[in-house]
Each structure stands twice: as structure tokens, then as C-alpha cells.
Amino acid sequence: MNKLTICLMLCIPLLAGCWDQLSFRDLQVVTLIGIEGEKGDVTIHFSFPSHTDDQVEYLTAKAKGYSFADAKNEINVRTSEVIDISQLEVLLISEETAGDNLYDSLDNLYRTPRNRLTSNVALVQGDMEAFMTQNNTKGIGSNVPDFITHLLKTSDEYSLSVNHDLQEVCTLLFAEDKDLALPVLKIGEESGHPELAGTALFKGKSATGTMLTTSESKILAIMEQNTGKFLRGTYEVEVEGEEFFMTIEYVNGNKNWDIKGDQVNMSYDIEVEIEEFPHGAVLEKDRIQEIEKQLSEHITADMENLLEILQETGSDAIGLGYEVRAFHQDLWKKGDWNETFSELDIKADANITIKRTGIMN
């Protein structure tokens, strides 16, 4: 009995199948990947750290292939160690490639269990090579992957753009009731290093080519009720005949979507804090109401503008489809949601309340 137990115990590990050792020493950790090209002719750029005498240098390599996986295997021809993308921080995809079918490029990443699904995904404008190698080392240092990761994190924190990790991207790509939106990077003309350009809208599995500016992205974040840590905007208000620029910070908000047939009324109650208001005191009730009214008008206008863009591109980045699918089956079953969304009559209405004025009132 005892012998049998011992035998069984020793056999258990062997039952698990193939457990190949993958020594960390022999792996080349890749933290940034750039994909460009189209189906059948894909180019992948890899950026990885190289260690020479306590110095870390970031090298790049690129490979061509029929598909992502093909190119990925091709790269091993010219690197000394095995390329390992399980530590991937940022996945960059050129706008053109995303215009096709984004999932084509991502399938391999989801299929391998070792891969990280928390990497950031962003689209890029222009030449991919410029993003991978940074000559302007003074500006951002040589660690491009790290720079881009933090750039995306910051833009998410300040609600300048949306930020989805690889896992969420997959969910949204396949979701019928909400469309994906991804940040877009460009090489800044003045700075010469990667900067946030805006937010790309998707329809189905491919990018539409329409890009929201950062201020439009903020409105999207409010409407989606998915703001980052901070959301700040500056608006012009008129007080006692004088015009001021007022910066407000979003504190809290409630949405109330009213869907009747193909009439949608989106009303938002938004609480804000005053960040900057050079006029000085605001405490009088009348004045606050006046300012609130003006702000509400501005933001309502912004929202309607955003809705127009979204409906034009047929991309439901707000997630109205969730609500419709759950509670308004008749509307949902009308046909393809993206088309239905474009044809809806959507009205937005924002109601701003100033909750805090900072320590000055």
C-alpha cells in the first residue's frame, strides 16, 4: 500500500504533460512591439533591452512575414537569444493595419498562455520605425517602452484618452453592443518624441480612421462614465459682462438615459470643482447659478458635437448598446447595432453643479 502510494505520487508530476524549462537567462525580454503592414505582408518591430557591462541599451529588430506569428518566428534568425513577448508592455499598431481587421494581428497574443494580457495597446500615426528607435535621447532617454507605457498611463489618469489593455481590447472587438476606442500616438513635431494625438474610433473589428481630439475624449469619458483619476477642462464664462477662462475638475456624475423608440435622451448631472477662476470670489448664489448655467450650455454643446461624430462614424464608444440590448430588445433587433446607432435620434443634456470651489471662495 505504501509503495503504491509512493509510486502514484511520483507519477503525478509526469501526468501534466510537457513542462519545458524556459530559463529566464536564455530569454530576450521584449517590452515593445510595433505591427505594421497588411495581411500577407506584416512587419513587426521589436524593442528589447540589451545588457553590456552594467549598461542597458535598447535595441530594435524587425522582421517580415505573412502574419504576426510568422514574423515573430522569423525574428529569431537575427537575435542572439529567444524572443519572449510574455513581458510585453506596449503593443503599437499602425493606423493602416488597424484599418483592416485588428483581430488578425492579435490572435497569436491571445492563443499563447504565457502572454501578458495587461499590456497597453495603442495605434500610431506615421512611420513605425520612428517610434521604435529614439534618437532624441535627451528628451525621453533610451527606454522607449517605459516612456510609452507611462505616457499612456498618464493620459488615462487625466482622461485624455481611453486606455484598454489587451484583454479588454479582445472583449470590445467581439462585443456587438459597444465599440472599441484606442489612443493614438504620433511623433510630436516640436518635441520629436511620441505624443498623444487623440482617440481612434473603431467600428466592428476595424478602425474607422476617425480620431477624437483630447478634449472630445474627455467628453467621451464623461458620457461613458469612465473617467480617469482627474478630468479637467477649461471653458469661457461671462461674469458681470467680463469674460473669464474657468478651469473645472470633474468630481462626480450621474447619467440618466431615457430611450423611447428611437428617441434617446441622455441627461447627465455633473458635479465639478473650480480649479481656476481668475475673477476671484464666486460664493454668491446667483453668480454660481449663472456660471453653472453657462457651463451646462458649453458641455451640452460639446456632448452633442461628440454624438454627431460618433453617429457619423457609426461607432458606439459610449456603450449605449449595453442598455439597448438589455432593456429595449425591439430596438436592438432592428438590425446591425452600428447602423441602428447612427440612425438614432440622440439628444444630450448636461446639468452642472459646482460642488467645491477650492479653498478660495
Add this chain to the structure above:
Amino acid sequence: MQIIKNEFKNSADFIVKEVEVAGVKAFLCFYSTMIDAEMVGRQLRLLEERVEQGTNGWGSSASTSVEAFHKERLVAAICEGSAVLIFSESNLMLEIKAVKVTERSPDEPVNEQVVRGAHLGFVENFNTNVGLLRNKLKRPDLVVESFQMEKTVSKINIVYLADQAAPEVVQELRGRLEKIPYKEFYSTGQLEDYIEDRILSPFPQFLTTERPDRVTYNLLEGKIAVFTDSSPTVLLGPVNLFTFYESPDDYTSRVLVGSFYRMVRLLAFFLAILLPSFYISVMSFHSEILPVELTNQVKASVKDIPYPPVFEALLLELFIELIREASIRLPQPIGQTVAIVGGIVIGDAIVSAGLASNQMVIVVAMTAIAGFVVPSPELNMVIRMLRFPFMVLAATFGFFGMLIGTLILFVHLLNLSSLKQPYLTPVIPFDPTRFRDVFFRIPYYRPDRQQPFFRLGGKKAK
């Protein structure tokens, strides 16, 4: 006279003298090396006085006794260190217990020091040891039972509180002690082999200690203490795994502090067993779980190591074991030097020589420290030993191997018992009231929360 001398093989320190006690001729025999001569002289004078006064039962007193002459009894008494008066005419013998005891003072044992609390330790004399206990536990249900091994002078004593200890456990231990065949014992370790449930298990099934306060609170919990005649080490049983993690410090320090450190110690148990294997697994199989920020540093330090992480770990663990073993054997001041040389100099040199990575040195050092956190030295050794199979499993199968190893470890712990009491109680079988006591040091003033060890175990045994 010669007959008696022959019985003791004419040993030079065996002395037979013809003396006259109260007008009666007698032989006084003793080992001159064992008795307190002054004490014998005083007893003899007292005896004479009593005989002259015609006291009834003149031969019996606290340190003397009279019985009929019996050769085997004579030999045993003299071997125990008594002086014996033989009255050949009346065929009586009088035993004078006057052992000269060489005894050190009850100092605190070096390997079981506490910060606060009593600083007493057991000595090599059973009577003194029980004296120390009785000073702490002034109650009549503190029972001592002696087991005289046949033909041998080694005596085994068990001490327990009759009101606290479960009778069936006492009976179990009694049975095991009675089954021990003839042998001389040098250490409690040998005795342990006879009374353990499973000798081949790496886990100790008795708690050994040299501290009277530790024995005291364990007796109060219903445990039984096993003393041998000539050793300061006491075996305490039945124990569970968590007993080894309790330190007398817990109850001399404050509630929150005591609880915190008790949890730190339990954490150290897992750390000490699993940390090196975890590192090996990550390095050989699962590098994807490393935080991205860490990869550059780790990569830089492991890329020039010429062999797999498991050899690196085994090498360093071996170093640590050597340093530890060496510093125990060497005299105190040199021992510390070895520890410093070993720890700092070799640790630093081994990294610059490219034989091991920085991370591995940290891991091994952390593990070693976590291992020493265990208040009980014998469990400490077990934990250090258990690391090695885990490291091999991690090197061959990664996390999966560690999982299998942990599984086997827990299956074993669940099967283990100490004096037929489950080893993992109160976690399994679960006893909520005592369960808290494993992780927290419960305030002492709440008597309902002080649970005797046998609350559950006793019921189960029936």
C-alpha cells in the same frame, strides 16, 4: 567483605569498611566517588543517637531506610550513590541516601532565550528539575510517574497535571514507555525514537525544551512532560505543528505585539520552505510573472551565471549550512567571526566571482533567516531540510512541482499524529475556539478562551 568487593569487580573507588554503630558491628559500603562523606557521617551519628534513645523505627528517616539484606537491592542502591550499612548478624541493611550531587545552577538555556520572563533553565538532575516545576505549579495534581527500566539505572519520569491531561493519552504514553526494552539512554533523542508515532517523519512529534516556564504552560494545556534522569532536555507531548511556533515570549509580551509576531512566525514557515523553490520556478519556467520593471536588473545579474538556478541555489544553501554547522562547533567568539566572514565576505565575493546572482543571495539569506525564526530548534532543522526536495521539484516541474510537493507535505502532516492526537489540530480537525489561538495571542484574562489541548482531541479519542 571480599564477596561484596568482588561483586563490584574490585573497583578502586569502591570501599567497604568495618564500623561499629551503637555497639553493633557492621559493614559500610559505598562508592567514594559518589557519596557525600560528611552527610554519611552525620547520618551515622544521628542513627547512634536514635538507637541510644531507643526510638521506635530507628532506621527510618527522610534519607535512611532499613530492609532485609538482599544482594541485588544492595548493588542497585550503591550504584545509585547511597552508602549501605550491612548488619551481618541481624541480616539487615540500612541505606543512607547521600548522593554527592554535582550540579550547575539553573541558568537560562543558550538556545532558547527569551526577552522577558523567567530566565531559568533545567539542569542535569531530575529532582532539581521537578523542584523548579513544583515551585511554579503549587498544586497537588502535579503527578510524577517513574519508569525504572529493567536492569538499567536510567530512570524515565513522566510529569503531568492529573486534572488537565487526558487519561487515555497518559495511558498511551505509559504503554509505550513500558514496552521499551533494556538499554542505556544517553539522550532524550534516543528515548524519542521509542515513543514517537512515526519515526521516519521529518516532523518532530515531541517538543523538546529546557525551560521550566515552557513546560509549565504546556502542562497547564494538558500536555505530558517526559524527563530522563540525566538530561536537562524535556520532551513534551502530544503536540501539534503550531505548538512549535509558540514562544514563551508570546505570553510575556503584549496582546497585539504577541499576535503580530506569532503571525510573522507562521509566515516564516512557508517562506523558509518555499522561497528558494519559488525563485527557481520563476527563473526556470515562469519568467512572465516577473514585474516588467524588475526584468532588467534580474536579467543583468543572471545572464552570466554558467549553470541553472537550481545549482546556484543548492550551492548557496550548502554554504549557509556549512557556515551554520561551523559556527555551532566553534567557540563563541570565533563562531561569530565565521558567521560574519561567511555571510558578508563570501556572499559578496560569490556574486562578483559570477558564481551566483544577487537575487539568489538575497533569497537564500532571507530563507535562512526565516528558518531561524522558528522558536524550536528541531523544527528549524526539519524546515531547512525540507527545502531541498522542494528545490528539486521546482527545478524539474516549476510551480506545478511545488504544488505537488506542497500536496505531499500536507497529506503527510494530516496523517501525522503525536501520541495519537492529530498533528494539525485545531486547523484540521477544525476547532473554532482554539483556531484563533493559532494565529493570535488571545488575552489571558478571559478564561473561556483558554482552551485546554484536549477539548477536542479527548472527545475524538473515544
